[in-house]
Amino acid sequence: MTWTRRSIAIALVGGVVVLAIAGGGLYLELGQGPDRAALSAVQDDPNVIVTHTVGGHLVHSGTVSNDTTGIVLYPGGLVTPESYVPTAAEIAVRDDVAVVIPKMPYNLAILDVDRAGTARDAAPEIRDWYVAGHSLGGVAACRYAVGEPDEVEGIVLFASYCDRDGSDADLRALSVLATEDEVLDREAERRNRELFPAEARIVEIDGMNHAQFGAYGSQRGDGTAKIDNEAARNQVAIEVVVWLEQQ
Template sequence: MTPGSDRWPDRRTVGVAVAALLLVGALVVGGAGVYFAVGLGPDEAALDAVESSSEVTVERLDGATAVRSGPVTAETTGLVYYPGARVNHESYVPTAAEAVAGRDVAVVIVDMPLNLAVLGPNRADDAREAFPAIESWAVGGHSLGGAMACRYAAANADELDGLVLHASYCDRDVSESGLRVLSVQGAADGVIDAERELESRGNLPPDARLVELDGVNHAGFGAYGPQRGDRSVSTDPAAMRERVGDATGAWLAG
């Protein structure tokens, strides 16, 4: 058999086949990028309600959105917040508004590359630098964002005071980190691996504050609509965000 025989594809045919495979690969990668980049939410009505409120201030920064109730001073408690996978970071503005209302608390919600916190694990650095007056910082997040916030906290515990987990858990041991930890879970969460979350509680300090909210599902931590695989609940979405935000804000202020 020789390369010139009919049983061997010519170079042009091979070239076309390779080009086709490269094109298909590029389309798959590009499609995946668009899928994550578009993101879920935010619910525009919920966001508009916050921005029209006189109780809180929403400030757009380079790569983040900050929500606060008043001027930021050395007495303000700061929370850098990482969004869940494929969720637009501004979907958490309404929940943050509930946390800061009436409290000397500022929440800085980080915009992640392709809406994936795993691609920007250290973006809390820039968020903290944006408010140099704040002396007491916590990091936290929702779902995958909470897991990445835990990793950041484990690596930077000496620079932080707290860690907030929303429908999430730690895969790093922070039990002896000296951090204050709040873990808020939804009793109707159909997305989180509940067994793994329970097992991972051993990674938290013995005095970690654990809160389970009835009538709250996985999507109830933000304003981005229903999530595939989640449990349906009769609780109004705004009421879920209020419960999550109030539990979080009270803990931060305390």
């Protein structure tokens, strides 16, 4: 085969395209985070049990039983599931709650909205389940809850909103927002509140930004946090546990 300048150029361009696609796919697979220091703190906590599986992570404190409340937490877009282990741990140590953080294709929950259905297999003894999600993961979680209202007790949104009508669904609902969040589309969040169950509780954590719902570092375009990461996760956990106990 004789290589002309044109054929060499075409081959080089084709190679660049292949590398770009492969690199993009690798970036999506790797995702953002986690914060290793935050993960180490969880690992050093004798009150927290983290089980890592092929399908994700199970976080709890003490024995998981029929009385344990389960939460499937969908990660934010392009964020690794490990990045939510510290937040899940804060929730678990405060009550009899087990949190499952599933892995998502290319770290995008929106590509596997129904993942909660199989994620619950991580703790089959649990009877009462909720689905939660951060940012884009919250949109995916809401789609699951609205589509499968008999499978979960309710939904928890972290810096997110619903894009499917669940206003008439028999679901408990909690939305946790942050005052310094500049990533969330505030206008869309307010507009879409009418799609949330009518009795939903909506709270806003003062001083917190978008990225602090997880532990994966800063996020482009986000606001400057006025509280530290641990304080933010603590407050998120308190809001979730207080709300769960009100049922």
